[in-house]
Amino acid sequence: MAKGASLSGFPEWLPEERVVEQQAIDTLRRIFELNGFLGIETRAVEQGSSLLKKGETSKEIYLLSRLQEVGQEHDTPVEDRLGLHFDLTVPLSRYVVENAGALTFPFKRWQIQKVWRGERPQEGRFREFVQADIDVVGNAELPEHYEVELPLVMVNAMESLRAFGLPKATVHANNRKLSEGFYRGIGLTDIEGVLREIDKLDKIGADEVTKLLVETCGATAKQAEACLRLAELSASTGAELESRFNALSKQCGIDKTSEAFALAQQGLSTLAMIVDESAKIRPGSVIADLKIARGLDYYTGSVYETFLDGAASLGSICSGGRYDNLASQGNRKYPGVGLSIGLSRLVSYMLHGAHAQASRISPASVLVAVWNEESRGESNRIARELRSRGISTDVAPKAAKLGKQIRYADHLGIPYVWFPASDDAEESVKNIVTGEQLAAQAVSWTPDSVYAQQTVRVDSDKR
Amino acid sequence: MAKGASLSGFPEWLPEERVVEQQAIDTLRRIFELNGFLGIETRAVEQGSSLLKKGETSKEIYLLSRLQEVGQEHDTPVEDRLGLHFDLTVPLSRYVVENAGALTFPFKRWQIQKVWRGERPQEGRFREFVQADIDVVGNAELPEHYEVELPLVMVNAMESLRAFGLPKATVHANNRKLSEGFYRGIGLTDIEGVLREIDKLDKIGADEVTKLLVETCGATAKQAEACLRLAELSASTGAELESRFNALSKQCGIDKTSEAFALAQQGLSTLAMIVDESAKIRPGSVIADLKIARGLDYYTGSVYETFLDGAASLGSICSGGRYDNLASQGNRKYPGVGLSIGLSRLVSYMLHGAHAQASRISPASVLVAVWNEESRGESNRIARELRSRGISTDVAPKAAKLGKQIRYADHLGIPYVWFPASDDAEESVKNIVTGEQLAAQAVSWTPDSVYAQQTVRVDSDKR
Structure with a gap:
């Protein structure tokens, strides 16, 4: 977590840490879409009345008031005020009811968003955190096979996060009817x-x-x-x-x-x-594990919790179940089944438990050096040429001494420094990791594949 | 906008509309990273004292209170309460000061996040919306060439959004010193x-x-x-x-x-x-346009606004400037220059002004049919095989009549329906758009390239 983070429970990552979170999100999205889930995003706020419906978490809601209303908040009952959502299931239920006429059922959706809970922050518990959810919601009916398939999509998702240092995950399932x-x-x-x-x-x-x-x-x-x-x-x-x-x-x-x-x-x-x-x-x-109960009382069938090998202290990192009565309009019910990954807690574990690291801080593969401010235009031209070919490129901030320009690249982990042609030398590019320097032209050069993309690696030496 | 959207000023998109927003975000991120900007995300909340510093927008803040505190909000002065950020510049300033020791300067960052403003909603004005920002922040000094380069990155970004139906954008620049x-x-x-x-x-x-x-x-x-x-x-x-x-x-x-x-x-x-x-x-x-003033008083050099050809009513869709005094700690100043795209308003324009559309509602290229519930396992196996090869695949929700299964694919815009082998016929795949049906095997088949990915197109007939 960013060292200076000034608000307990509100994690913020340094740029190189954010790379890990961003790529974990990209990975989850890819798996969800590969399985045919539709992405949605709901507003951050819900009516107090919606938020209060659900039992346990109701004490952890953040309510909103406009600055002009300060002092008059009381005139409005909590049910009519707006609050920040504390999960993505309550918003989904509302969304489905509101848009039922425009959706195709069963509605399979993924959603990765921040949620907020006003609880007392403690280790691994955040007041603001990212959840990654998949749910399938039916119109009046929902086949049971989704209760089998959804945990398997999440198994697949967590399997793909092992590249970020996550241990093996096991879903523990139970059933409320049982x-x-x-x-x-x-x-x-x-x-x-x-x-x-x-x-x-x-x-x-x-x-x-x-x-x-x-x-x-x-x-x-x-x-x-x-x-x-x-x-x-x-x-x-x-x-x-x-x-x-x-x-x-x-x-x-x-x-x-x-x-x-x-x-x-x-x-x-x-x-x-x-x-x-x-x-x-x-x-x-x-596995079937009949002690899994899930505190929330809206589950009506399967319930799931997920634990990581050797990281039981994290608690369940992916939970959910089947709910037949959460969303309804009149006599019409929208039964659903879904699971939710607590992503911020996982990212925290990846960074500090598994020492997952971005391969470099900057997305750039190349820093183009600048000989003097008069020739910055030429350095910019080279950068544009490389970018037009999909190669992420930065340009030195100042026409400083070459050593200083190379140090800037080094600090950001940018592997290549590009030297525009000068009176003394032809155009060339140097890999500052290996030291190799070669003549090159922006219209045709490509980086070695290991240096082409910003990636995440798990530094096993540090484990 | 989702028709049922129940809260004025809080836009929510239908799944097919969200595809347009998501791909616009992906496009902006790609351009920003191609230019060497580092992605960060800041918490949604700031201290009241930070939010109140900045002039004009201070009346539009949403303050938070925990449900347990209802009735006692008053005991805490507004400065010590938490509020939702109304832009991404104030959070950036705080982030830079808090993490200065861990950042490399000049710090080039992109950030795409929701912001909240408690103002009265009106056409195209939202209370919750997405901003897409780039800024460069220096430590004590910041070369002027960034004032030239940043608007050009945004020109590039908006150029790339023309594929989503955006008209040509022109940046209007002025300078406070002038x-x-x-x-x-x-x-x-x-x-x-x-x-x-x-x-x-x-x-x-x-x-x-x-x-x-x-x-x-x-x-x-x-x-x-x-x-x-x-x-x-x-x-x-x-x-x-x-x-x-x-x-x-x-x-x-x-x-x-x-x-x-x-x-x-x-x-x-x-x-x-x-x-x-x-x-x-x-x-x-x-272009230089000397009437550009920007209401906010923290700009100290260049200021920018951006207008779309033929869509002046949208107002400026990308604004910003240079600020030398926004972030500081003790005597240390962190001058910056940045621009911010009001993305939700643009997405609204793309959807309703330019009729940008997702090529299909579901990310899936293929729906695997299910002959009967006993053989669902075989349909799932085919789906897994296709997914393992990167082909997004859904499986029919029920072993209903074939016509009904095809209609489900059609409603979601899924172009291919896969038929597992049956007593009557060998395994085959049908393109339900063209009607072409061919024998196929999941280990080797690939979709035609036009149907491979969910894309966004602008339906010029509707313009």
């Missing part, structure tokens, strides 16, 4: 409450969660134990998942003819499909 | 006041401006007339500019040995250089 069916099957009714407490498992441990289940969700000690045993269940094949779940259901005395059991089986079959289909393409990329 | 020298030379002292009134010429006309100069700037009728005659002066060569300006100075009785005249000559020579150098590269791309 959980709800199980909880109801053992006689619990406060499903949201149970999910909320189970979501705390990693943070506060099994003993505390048991206590909370009993105290706040009306569970008996035995019911609480069953919930914890369900949360311990994981599997990397559909068959394994089914046999373990069915064994546990039997042990807990769930009636196989009950509605609850049928609901659980519905979730189970989707989850088994996700694990098996993903294993065909990339074994181990998606 | 204006100030002239005004002082004829005996005026309230230079900022005169610039402010002259800036209104196009809006309120010569008579009103004359009145204001007399009433608010202490000008005599004769001085006001001289100001207006200066504002009428324009030229497309340096020699023309010099002879006209010097003739006018003489008529107005300006003393050639005065400090004021020397200051004017300094501005004159820079402006002449801008016009002559740009004429060498692109005749007519930059």
Whole structure:
């Protein structure tokens, strides 16, 4: 992060760090578009009433007021004020409802934008950060196969970010129907409450969660134990998942003819499909992990969290799920499924955990030297010629001593310095990394391919 | 603009419109990087004290408050609150000061980001919009040649946007030193006041401006007339500019040995250089136009505005200038020169004035049909094969009747529908635009080049 960054929670990158973020964004966009997702951008602001709809995050909203209104903000109820969006799902829901007539459904969209949360900044938690989302939203209905395909697009995306130093990512999937069916099957009714407490498992441990289940969700000690045993269940094949779940259901005395059991089986079959289909393409990329609960209460089917090998402290770096009731207009519902990458946190890890680096600070391959200010026009002409051929080129800021001009190139990592013809010498170009100097003409010269583009590399010496 | 857009002044584009904006952004970025500018992104928020420093726009700031603070906003003075940036120049100044030790000067940066202004929305005026900026900032000093080169980079950028339907752009340049020298030379002292009134010429006309100069700037009728005659002066060569300006100075009785005249000559020579150098590269791309004043008072040298042929109602679409005193720390100054494109307004023009259109709504070249849900895996396998070869591919949402699957492709503008092998037929691909259908294999097939990429075209029939 830029050292001088003066506002906690609002990360800013130095130019060479921004190259890493920008190229990570370019990479994600390429993968999303390769998979046929349409890019959109929504406004940064939403009505307070939209922002307040969603549970947990509602306390973290930034509200806006115009400078002229200072002192009168109170005259307007929060619901009618504008606030900055805290995710890209709430704006998507609104966008889909507003533009339903102009969209083709199922609507597959990618969106990479900043979001804002007014929470207390802590390590790796930002108040302003970039999210990279994909969602598919249906009109009235949405086939289940998207619950299988979307996490796989994200597996693909995170695989492509390994070039930036990201470790292997594993998606942990669960299904709300499975959980709800199980909880109801053992006689619990406060499903949201149970999910909320189970979501705390990693943070506060099994003993505390048991206590909370009993105290706040009306569970008996035995019911609480069953919930914890369900949360311990994981599997990397559909068959394994089914046999373990069915064994546990039997042990807990769930009636196989009950509605609850049928609901659980519905979730189970989707989850088994996700694990098996993903294993065909990339074994181990998606596992069933029945402790994944997701705090937000709008998920209705599959839920996903994603963890990086050896970087568990980052928490889930890509989360989401299926939501059937987030967007609706009148009786018309727009069910969706989507995942969101917390990109700023990943970029922070790439830069400081994996030491990803831009190959150079400047996009320029070439710095054209300037012999004297009178001949700057000639240096500019050479630069224009190179640029017209797609070669990014800068021109020395001042006709200073040659050593100083070369140092400017060196500071910016520009690999080539171009010397216009002079009384003493013909036109030439020098690679200041290798020291090689050759006669060259702007109309035909091309840089060595390793020096042609600004790239990102992971400096393994520093790891 | 998306028809349902529910908040006035906050434009949102439909997916096919967003393609135009996204590709315009990509084009600008490419030009900026080709010219050796470094990309940065700054946080969306600044301290109130930074935002309030700058004159004119200070009434248009959006301030933030956290939801928990509602009702207590007042306890914090506006200077200590956070607000959304209203341009990218104020954030750049702060960024440069904060990171001066880590940057190489002169610091050439591009930045394309949203900005927010709480003003009353009106035609073509947005409360949230995208700006595309380039600036060069020096440490203590900044060579004048950047005042020539930066408008030319923007000429180049706007030239490249003509593919999106933009008419020819002309940069109108002036120089504050020239204006100030002239005004002082004829005996005026309230230079900022005169610039402010002259800036209104196009809006309120010569008579009103004359009145204001007399009433608010202490000008005599004769001085006001001289100001207006200066504002009428324009030229497309340096020699023309010099002879006209010097003739006018003489008529107005300006003393050639005065400090004021020397200051004017300094501005004159820079402006002449801008016009002559740009004429060498692109005749007519930059003209001297002495009525350009720019309302904001931080400019100290060259000032620029840019107008589109036949679209004067858009106002200036690319403006800026040289500022010597915007960024400083202690005695250290960071003089800069930069220009800013108001991109959202241009995109609005491209879409609705020039009828620029995405060649298709979806980035996908191919839709793979699905014969039945059991064989979806085979369709997915074909899609993965095509994607691995860089061909953007979607898969039919449902194993519906073939006509319905083709209609889905047609709605999204996807040119090819791929048919996996079936009992009846071998694997083939159909171009649904031309009707041509050929046997094909995913490992080797490539789309015709005209259908390979999503592009933007200008539909001249609709103009």
